[in-house]
Amino acid sequence: MPLGVILLIVASILIYLGFAQRILDRMYLTDKQAILFLLLMIVGSFIDIPITTAVSLNIGGAVLPVILAFYVLFRADSTQEWVRTVFSVLVTGGVIYALNQSFQGVEIFFDPFYIYGIIAGITAYLTSRSRRNAFISGTLGFLIYDLINVGRITFGGQPGEAFIGGAGALDTIVVSGLVAVLLAELIGETNERLQSGTDTAQANRDDDMEYADLEAVELEGEDIEGDDKDEE
Amino acid sequence: MKSKQCLKIFIFSLTLLILLCSPAEAEHGVDDGYFTVVDRDGYLVYQTAMQVSEGDWYINQDNEKYVVVEVDGKEAVAEYEKTIDLLPEEIEDEVASPFLGAQEIDEPEERIATYCTHSAESYVPDSGTHSKPGEGDIYEVQDVFADSLENKGIEVKASAARHDPHDGGAYDRSRRTAMELIETQPDALFDLHRDGVPDEEVYTTQIDGETVAKVRLVVGRENPGMEANDAFARQLKAAVDEQHPDLIKGIMFAKGKYNQDLHPRALLLEFGTHVVPQAQAETGAVLFADGVEEVLYGEAQAATQAEQSSGALRSTLIILAVVGGGLLAYLFINEGSWEGVVARIKRFFGEEFLN
Numbered sequence: 136m137p138l139g140v141i142l143l144i145v146a147s148i149l150i151y152l153g154f155a156q157r158i159l160d161r162m163y164l165t166d167k168q169a170i171l172f173l174l175l176m177i178v179g180s181f182i183d184i185p186i187t188t189a190v191s192l193n194i195g196g197a198v199l200p201v202i203l204a205f206y207v208l209f210r211a212d213s214t215q216e217w218v219r220t221v222f223s224v225l226v227t228g229g230v231i232y233a234l235n236q237s238f239q240g241v242e243i244f245f246d247p248f249y250i251y252g253i254i255a256g257i258t259a260y261l262t263s264r265s266r267r268n269a270f271i272s273g274t275l276g277f278l279i280y281d282l283i284n285v286g287r288i289t290f291g292g293q294p295g296e297a298f299i300g301g302a303g304a305l306d307t308i309v310v311s312g313l314v315a316v317l318l319a320e321l322i323g324e325t326n327e328r329l330q331s332g333t334d335t336a337q338a339n340r341d342d343d344m345e346y347a348d349l350e351a352v353e354l355e356g357e358d359i360e361g362d363d364k365d366e367e
Numbered sequence: 368m369k370s371k372q373c374l375k376i377f378i379f380s381l382t383l384l385i386l387l388c389s390p391a392e393a394e395h396g397v398d399d400g401y402f403t404v405v406d407r408d409g410y411l412v413y414q415t416a417m418q419v420s421e422g423d424w425y426i427n428q429d430n431e432k433y434v435v436v437e438v439d440g441k442e443a444v445a446e447y448e449k450t451i452d453l454l455p456e457e458i459e460d461e462v463a464s465p466f467l468g469a470q471e472i473d474e475p476e477e478r479i480a481t482y483c484t485h486s487a488e489s490y491v492p493d494s495g496t497h498s499k500p501g502e503g504d505i506y507e508v509q510d511v512f513a514d515s516l517e518n519k520g521i522e523v524k525a526s527a528a529r530h531d532p533h534d535g536g537a538y539d540r541s542r543r544t545a546m547e548l549i550e551t552q553p554d555a556l557f558d559l560h561r562d563g564v565p566d567e568e569v570y571t572t573q574i575d576g577e578t579v580a581k582v583r584l585v586v587g588r589e590n591p592g593m594e595a596n597d598a599f600a601r602q603l604k605a606a607v608d609e610q611h612p613d614l615i616k617g618i619m620f621a622k623g624k625y626n627q628d629l630h631p632r633a634l635l636l637e638f639g640t641h642v643v644p645q646a647q648a649e650t651g652a653v654l655f656a657d658g659v660e661e662v663l664y665g666e667a668q669a670a671t672q673a674e675q676s677s678g679a680l681r682s683t684l685i686i687l688a689v690v691g692g693g694l695l696a697y698l699f700i701n702e703g704s705w706e707g708v709v710a711r712i713k714r715f716f717g718e719e720f721l722n
Binding site for chain 1: 486500501502528529530531532534535536538539540542543544545546547550591592595624628629631676677678679680682683686687690697700701703
């Protein structure tokens with residue numbers, strides 16, 4: 136393979152893994168755990184678990200990210216946080232399904248690959264202003280769309296197969312979760328800048344908070360700070 | 368508080384825009400929804416059932432590049448930019464450059480992979496319908512294409528995986544098939560389609576006295592590494608133009624990735640349109656296979672690799688520039704000043720290396 140192509144592949148992989156690692160280490164994982172998790176996802180990308188003749192689950196692209204999403208969900212501190220996250224997941228899944236249905240039989244004018252994460256990020260931000268909610272919504276939201284498709288194949292007579300998470304670490308389930316966190320973080324940062332100005336941003340930098348203090352005050356009792364990166 | 372309200376309004380507006388405007392913008396069907404792109408004088412540049420967006424560009428059969436400048440409903444206007452050289456001379460001169468990787472030519476294992484994202488795509492003259500869920504005629508075209516390549520000694524992995532329904536999630540489902548195929552380390556990955564323009568004359572030509580369906584190549588503009596795929600598409604067009612002039616309808620550069628981010632030699636191919644007889648599409652596929660063999664395994668291989676490498680390097684630089692620019696913008700939003708950005712970068716590297 137020509138050197139230029141090798142460089143392109145290596146650069147793309149490193150950038151993707153770099154972003155993924157920085158995002159995963161905000162999901163109750165330390166830096167090292169995040170790297171280990173990524174390695175497991177990469178290895179798991181090559182392993183499929185057959186469920187039926189038409190349905191399979193990929194370890195790296197479905198099982199591991201979904202386990203992480205549930206792990207983060209179960210660590211939620213309050214019932215309110217739970218409810219908001221589940222609501223966000225359901226809304227994300229519903230919107231993804233509705234959006235894709237509206238493109239039945241037609242070409243689309245954008246690549247939906249990133250749109251799912253954007254939907255999840257916006258929904259999560261509106262419901263709880265939480266990056267962790269964003270990850271869960273992106274991952275489980277797209278899983279819901281996948282499961283609807285499995286239902287149509289299994290019970291609805293739709294021809295086809297469902298390789299859930301089959302693209303491994305590059306699957307839409309994983310990318311939706313990562314894009315959602317990036318977007319939620321970007322909105323949070325922008326919001327913080329708009330509201331707080333430079334001084335507050337400077338002050339927040341030291342404890343690596345991505346979300347505005349003002350939001351935390353407003354959402355009294357909700358663990359916004361707990362949503363931030365674990366101390367290393 | 369005012370800025371907070373503004374942000375909320377912005378977010379809600381964005382959500383509404385995505386949810387409400389997208390279907391209206393994107394709605395087009397097989398028979399009545401195709402796009403017609405003309406130049407400033409009203410002459411036809413191209414037609415397609417795929418979405419046309421401002422900023423798309425098109426290389427026609429004569430290698431003239433047009434850029435779409437206006438889109439109004441199903442009508443679009445494109446401006447002529449220049450006539451391009453598919454195989455720039457400087458690339459051929461640089462074949463011996465070690466950096467371009469062509470000094471040591473690969474020993475290819477001659478393996479090609481194919482799949483069909485839109486599993487239902489069919490040809491009306493044969494099937495009486497343009498869509499047969501789960502068993503589209505496109506799979507038979509794929510088989511003919513694969514047989515043709517295998518007759519040349521090339522190993523072909525043609526996936527029979529189906530990705531119905533033909534909705535917005537089809538490419539997400541076929542992405543999984545594409546990844547499975549990539550694990551077999553193919554030299555090229557083709558996603559086979561047929562177009563939806565209801566005029567067979569647009570998509571047919573005469574080659575050696577036989578009516579043949581033309582082939583259109585599609586390159587996704589939203590693929591960060593598109594330069595490499597673009598280079599491959601140009602190589603293919605140049606090779607097929609040499610062997611079977613008029614077979615390639617053109618190269619369309621459209622919004623979307625079409626899973627081409629997964630492989631530097633991934634391309635979307637349109638074998639005719641739904642109103643041409645399937646046999647004509649199959650003949651087009653057989654002839655197209657000649658060009659594939661030439662580009663990947665023939666005498667043009669050295670130039671192909673150099674062009675590929677050059678394209679990939681351009682992509683790498685673009686990706687690094689975009690990522691770098693994005694990170695800087697993010698840090699600037701976060702810090703509020705360039706001094707803060709510099710301090711944060713210093714702090715980051717200090718901590719990273721200390722750790």
